[in-house]
């Protein structure tokens with residue numbers, strides 16, 4: 087093997103190894119991973135998708151529900167151009183499982199400063215669990231362009 091080939095080979099292997107280590111670190115130690123899939127909502131024949139979403143549990147009663155000590159489930163609807171509910175209140179230290187879907191187009195569901203970062207896809211339920219250890223007001227943003235009033239689509243997670 088030529089000298090430059092050897093350098094190129096080992097440099098490429100080192101970059102690949104470094105990236106694999108980064109991936110292992112964020113997965114194992116920072117708990118960053120792809121959001122889970124919580125099922126599909128299939129409209130019955132002729133039914134509009136929005137109707138199917140609005141009658142399917144838990145989205146027929148969107149909001150925050152306590153499912154155990156310090157554990158909550160938040161069913162959140164994303165639609166042009168609001169999150170429903172817009173405000174979610176939990177005590178500090180709570181573990182919140184977000185179940186999110188959309189009634190119309192693809193929206194984003196992003197809470198800056200946390201690892202909650204997912205898509206709200208019409209008819210698909212996206213699931214992510216996060217523990218809010220520190221009190222504060224966490225902004226909830228749509229970070230996927232979803233139409234004319236996209237910039238007004240926000241909400242809040244209030245941790246007391």
Ligand SMILES: [Cu+2]
Pocket residue numbers: 193194228229230231232233236237239
């Ligand atoms: Cu948007």
